[in-house]
Every structure is written in structure tokens, then in C-alpha cells.
Amino acid sequence: MEQHTAVAEHGAQVKVTFTTTEEDIQLPEGKRQLLVPADIRRYGLSRILNSESMLDTASIPFDFLVNGSFLHTSLEDYLKANGLSIESSITLQYVRSLTPPIYEASF
Amino acid sequence: ATHISDEAGLRGFSEAMDMWTAFQTKTQGLSQSLSSQLRLILTPTQSTRLSGSFRTGKRLNIKKIIPYIASSYKRDKIWMRRSIPSKRAYQILLCVDDSSSMGDNSSGRLALESLVMVTRALTTLEVGQVGVLGFGTDVFVAHELTEPLASHDAGARILQRFTFDQQGTDMCRLLRTTIDHFAAARLTQAGAATGAEDLWQLALILSDGLVQSKDHARLRPLLRDAMEQRVMVVFIVMDDAASSSSAGVGVRGTSVLELKEARFGPDGIPVIHRYLDSFPFPYYLIVHHLDDLPSALAALLRTWFAEVNS
Ligand SMILES: [Mg+2]
Numbered sequence: 001m002e003q004h005t006a007v008a009e010h011g012a013q014v015k016v017t018f019t020t021t022e023e024d025i026q027l028p029e030g031k032r033q034l035l036v037p038a039d040i041r042r043y044g045l046s047r048i049l050n051s052e053s054m055l056d057t058a059s060i061p062f063d064f065l066v067n068g069s070f071l072h073t074s075l076e077d078y079l080k081a082n083g084l085s086i087e088s089s090i091t092l093q094y095v096r097s098l099t100p101p102i103y104e105a106s107f
Numbered sequence: 108a109t110h111i112s113d114e115a116g117l118r119g120f121s122e123a124m125d126m127w128t129a130f131q132t133k134t135q136g137l138s139q140s141l142s143s144q145l146r147l148i149l150t151p152t153q154s155t156r157l158s159g160s161f162r163t164g165k166r167l168n169i170k171k172i173i174p175y176i177a178s179s180y181k182r183d184k185i186w187m188r189r190s191i192p193s194k195r196a197y198q199i200l201l202c203v204d205d206s207s208s209m210g211d212n213s214s215g216r217l218a219l220e221s222l223v224m225v226t227r228a229l230t231t232l233e234v235g236q237v238g239v240l241g242f243g244t245d246v247f248v249a250h251e252l253t254e255p256l257a258s259h260d261a262g263a264r265i266l267q268r269f270t271f272d273q274q275g276t277d278m279c280r281l282l283r284t285t286i287d288h289f290a291a292a293r294l295t296q297a298g299a300a301t302g303a304e305d306l307w308q309l310a311l312i313l314s315d316g317l318v319q320s321k322d323h324a325r326l327r328p329l330l331r332d333a334m335e336q337r338v339m340v341v342f343i344v345m346d347d348a349a350s351s352s353s354a355g356v357g358v359r360g361t362s363v364l365e366l367k368e369a370r371f372g373p374d375g376i377p378v379i380h381r382y383l384d385s386f387p388f389p390y391y392l393i394v395h396h397l398d399d400l401p402s403a404l405a406a407l408l409r410t411w412f413a414e415v416n417s
Contacts, residue, residue: 011319034366087206
């Protein structure tokens with residue numbers, strides 16, 4: 001069967017599952033899965049987690065681990081680099097960041 | 108739960124045969140329950156409409172009253188009667204989501220079990236033709252409407268086609284293809300029909316319900332199109348939130364009922380909505396367990412027929 005490549009169109013969404021090992025910033029069970037824009041990066045994901053309807057923590061900078069490595073690209077680039085499609089659900093482990101969240105940062 | 112057995116991307120025939128038999132045994136009771144519920148809905152023995160002009164009848168035809176008086180009570184065919192229902196013929200397409208999101212959890216298995224259950228119920232009823240489409244990035248015909256679907260062989264050949272590895276879920280393409288397929292099938296049917304039959308076309312979509320939200324708006328005109336062509340579209344959301352994810356993350360899946368989506372406004376502030384709020388299908392039902400399907404589907408079809416007949 002022909003395999004279509006996972007090039008995300010503009011406005012595409014990916015389903016993510018947020019997990020963390022830090023007890024004080026756990027999300028309630030019903031909020032752990034979310035559809036997010038495929039072109040989102042660390043900064044956008046951080047903003048979502050901090051938002052009122054998620055953790056309501058205003059300004060904790062987060063880093064995200066996918067399969068044990070830090071996410072340095074957009075989710076769609078991560079999918080592309082790993083031969084995955086937009087149909088895949090990505091598990092993102094979030095941790096408090098040690099680097100400040102600068103929008104212009106290269107990752 | 109599912110895997111690919113040979114290089115062609117198809118499930119092996121004997122494996123598919125075993126699956127069909129297993130699913131059929133498992134769903135036998137449900138299948139019978141569905142077919143007896145559908146019999147009442149799909150094959151009415153009494154018309155709900157009153158019509159015609161008769162000297163005696165059930166209800167006065169108001170439009171005939173003035174001519175009746177004006178004609179000095181000579182034009183006295185002023186009554187309506189319950190008309191004899193016309194025989195209905197159905198063309199039913201079961202459209203099964205073959206995209207890989209279905210394979211990541213047990214939605215795929217639930218969809219195939221539902222497919223077997225519904226197919227069995229419909230073939231028992233003998234209400235018309237039943238076809239099966241598969242969809243993902245592309246749409247394929249797993250079973251033509253014109254082919255008989257009573258044998259295990261035919262069933263197994265359908266199951267062979269579903270491997271859940273299509274890399275996208277193009278619902279717009281599915282709807283377009285379904286409408287076109289039905290238009291062509293209507294012409295074929297018209298050539299063969301006795302003339303006394305009323306043709307109804309029904310598409311049942313079996314899917315995890317995960318459609319790119321940007322397609323929701325594009326789906327609306329297509330759904331209007333379907334309605335104008337008198338094609339009824341029912342979306343059956345396979346929601347297996349109760350079972351644990353087989354992806355190995357050990358996280359319980361969120362039901363599509365609770366699933367949210369995040370968007371960024373022009374101000375860069377994330378806004379979170381319920382995914383189903385923009386879901387464009389007017390007739391949809393959410394199935395958590397196979398056991399829910401017969402009565403849920405029957406209830407939905409009953410509602411729809413009531414709306415069409417009113
Ligand atoms: Mg999908």
C-alpha cells in the first residue's frame with residue numbers, strides 16, 4: 001500500500017498526551033489529552049499548560065520530553081523526522097524548565 | 108490488536124476468515140436485537156401520511172372545503188385517507204475509518220466488530236443493498252453495493268482490507284466519494300427497479316471521530332449536498348475510552364466527549380474548546396461499548412424517519 005508522507009497542512013492539529021512526574025503540577029485526568037496546532041513548539045505548549053483552563057499557573061516555563069529527548073522543534077517537524085504521520089498521538093512529558101522561555105529561541 | 112500479515116498490505120485471508128467468524132459469534136445476540144429493531148423502522152407497514160380525495164375518510168382536507176361549498180356540496184371528495192405505504196428499497200454504505208489513529212487504540216477493533224454486527228443485521232433483514240467503503244487519505248471500495256454479502260467469504264474479504272495504516276483521515280474526500288457513489292448507484296437501481304419502490308440511501312460512518320478541525324467547516328456544504336441528494340449520513344463515533352491505550356504509555360484515553368482542542372487567538376493567547384462543539388455531523392452517536400450500538404442506532408434512525416415524515 002502506498003504510504004503518504006506526513007506533511008502537515010496549514011492549520012493541522014496533532015493529539016498530544018501530557019504526562020509529568022512532578023506531583024504538584026499534575027493535570028486532572030480529563031485534561032491530559034489535547035488537540036494542539038501541529039506547528040506548535042515548546043513556547044506555545046508552555047503557554048497552553050500555564051493557561052487558566054489547564055494548570056492555571058500563569059508563567060512556569062516548561063520543557064518537553066518526547067521518548068526521552070527534549071523537544072527542540074515543532075511537533076510536525078518531530079513527526080516528520082521520525083517518519084510519523086499526523087494521525088499519531090504524541091506523549092509529551094513536561095518538566096519545569098531550567099532555561100528561560102524566549103520566543104525567539106532556536107528551539 | 109491488528110497487524111499486517113502479508114506484503115500486499117492486506118490481512119491474510121484465513122486470519123480474516125477467523126476474525127469474521129469470531130466477531131459474528133461474539134455479536135450474534137446484538138445483531139439479532141438490531142435487526143428486529145430495524146425491521147420496525149425500515150419497513151413500515153402503515154403509512155403515517157394522510158392524503159387523497161375521498162367521499163369518506165379519516166380527516167377532512169381543508170383545502171377542499173371551499174370548493175365543496177361553492178359547488179353546492181357537489182364536489183364532495185373532501186376526505187383524506189391513510190395511504191398504503193410504498194415499498195422501500197435501501198442502499199446502505201458502511202464507511203469504516205482505516206486511518207492509523209484507529210489502530211493506536213482499540214477503536215479499530217470496535218469498528219470491525221460493529222461492521223460485522225451491523226452487516227449481519229442488515230443482510231438478515233434483506234432490505235436492500237449493502238456496501239462497504241474504507242477511508243483514510245484515500246477511499247476504497249471494500250464491498251460493492253451490487254455484490255451479495257451473505258457469505259463468510261465475502262465478509263472475510265472485507266476484513267482483509269482494513270489494516271489501519273492510512274496516514275490521514277480525509278473526511279471531505281469520504282463524503283464526496285459517498286455522494287458520487289450513491290448517485291451512480293441510484294441510476295443503476297432506477298434501471299432495474301419495478302417503479303413501485305422508494306429508494307433510500309443511508310451512509311453509516313464508523314470512525315474514532317478524529318477529523319482535523321479545520322475540515323469541519325468544509326464538511327458542512329458537503330453534508331448539505333448529501334441532504335439535497337436525499338442521502339442520510341449517520342456518524343457512529345467509536346469511543347473506546349474505557350479501555351487502556353495499547354501504545355504502552357499506560358495512560359487512560361480521554362473520551363472524545365471530553366476531548367479539547369487548543370488554538371491561539373490573534374493575541375497569542377491560547378483558547379481551549381471542546382472538540383465536539385464544532386463537529387459538523389447533525390446525526391451522530393457515540394458508542395463506548397458494542398452493546399450500546401443496536402439501541403442507539405435504532406433510536407437515531409427512528410428520530411430521523413420521524414423528522415423526514417413530519
Ligand atoms: Mg484518523
